[in-house]
Amino acid sequence: MGEHHEPIPPLATVGHLALDERELVTWGEQLGRSLAPPLVIAIAGELGAGKTTLTQAICRGYGVTDGVTSPTFTLVHEYSGRRSKVYHLDLYRLRSSRELEAIGWDDIVAEHALVIVEWPDRAAELMPPGHIPISLAHLPERPDRRLLYAGGHT
C-alpha cells in the first residue's frame, strides 16, 4: 500500500494562479467547454478584476455565439449556449433583495441553465448553496496579471 498512498497536500483544496489575460481567457474557455447545467458560478473581484472577461471566455467555451457584454445597467442578460440557456448577472448596482425578486432570481437559479454572477457578494445569502465560487484579484506589482482562485465549499 505504502507507495500508492499520496497524502493530500494541505493546499490542494485551494488553488492560486496568477494569470495574464490570454491565460485567463484560455482557462475560461476550457472551463466553459467542460460545464454541464444546472450550474451557478459566482465570480467575485474588484472593479476591473476581469470578471466580465472571464464570463465572456466561459460563455464562448459553452457555445454561446451572441456577443456577451457587460450587463451593468440591466442586472441580467440571457444567452443560448449549446447545452442550455445562459444567464449572466452583474449585481454591482443591486440595492435590495426586492430587485432580485423582480428579475426572477429564484427561477433563474433553479433553472436547468448555466448562471454566471458577477458581484455575488451583493446577493449574500441568496446565492444558492452549491454554487461554484471563483474570485479574481489584482496583483499590485503585476498589472497584467490576476490572481485566480477557484473552488471551495459554499
Ligand SMILES: Nc1ncnc2c1ncn2[C@@H]1O[C@H](COP(=O)(O)OP(=O)(O)OP(=O)(O)O)[C@@H](O)[C@H]1O
Ligand atoms: N490578467 C488579466 N485578466 C483579465 N483582465 C485583464 C488582465 N490583465 C489586464 N486585464 C484588463 O482588465 C480589464 C478587466 O475588465 P473586466 O470588464 O473584465 O473586469 P470586471 O471585473 O468585469 O469589472 P467590473 O467590476 O467593472 O464589471 C480589461 O480591460 C482587461 O483587458
Ligand SMILES: [Mg+2]
Ligand atoms: Mg464586469
